[in-house]
Amino acid sequence: MLYLVSMTKRILGIDCSSTTIGWCVLDIDSKITFVKAGYIKPIKSGSIISRIVDTRNKIQTLINLYKPDHIGIEDIIQFMKGKSTAQTIIMLTTFNRMVGLCAFDYLMSSPEFFNVMAIRHGLKIGKDLPKKEDMPELVAKHLEITFPYEYSSRGKKLGSIKIENYDMADGIAVALYYAFVLTGKTKQRKKTTSKKKAK
Numbered sequence: 001m002l003y004l005v006s007m008t009k010r011i012l013g014i015d016c017s018s019t020t021i022g023w024c025v026l027d028i029d030s031k032i033t034f035v036k037a038g039y040i041k042p043i044k045s046g047s048i049i050s051r052i053v054d055t056r057n058k059i060q061t062l063i064n065l066y067k068p069d070h071i072g073i074e075d076i077i078q079f080m081k082g083k084s085t086a087q088t089i090i091m092l093t094t095f096n097r098m099v100g101l102c103a104f105d106y107l108m109s110s111p112e113f114f115n116v117m118a119i120r121h122g123l124k125i126g127k128d129l130p131k132k133e134d135m136p137e138l139v140a141k142h143l144e145i146t147f148p149y150e151y152s153s154r155g156k157k158l159g160s161i162k163i164e165n166y167d168m169a170d171g172i173a174v175a176l177y178y179a180f181v182l183t184g185k186t187k188q189r190k191k192t193t194s195k196k197k198a199k
Helices: 048-066 086-107 116-123 132-143 164-183
Strands: 009-015 021-028 032-040 070-074 112-114
Touching (some): 009 048, 021 048, 032 048, 112 116, 116 132
Parallel strands (some): 009 070, 070 112
Antiparallel strands (some): 009 021
């Protein structure tokens, strides 16, 4: 995977929700290089304002630590089969746009927002569109890395894959799709108003 880029650029990709925020840092120079990935757990207790402030502080710390040149964020899904309540959408929107404002404060310009379907189309290998559970191995294959799975260390789930790995994989997917757009490996798909369902 070789690309002609004048200097190293750093991308921070973020998959945002009110329960788990997956993130990834990639560098682009002559190739796309995996730097680090992880996830943030917003606090569950307290008022919505205190939860937003706590998460904002964590996002700002992340941005200041890695100092990205570009920040990409998975955009809000407006319809989720079986989960699309007004309360769910409002909560997702609140956290998503707060993260966008943190990115704006750092970049002094708007971050890029990418539709989940655009990301999956841009990263798919073959004809089939990948599902959420396919993302860890898909992004690992693109980056030629072993996915950094985390495993449960307690209770009945001891040794099982943590569900947060899928959020982390989505954060990697956002960064990787953005890298593909910047390097010309894929064209950025235009936003659509259709209600396509992401599984």
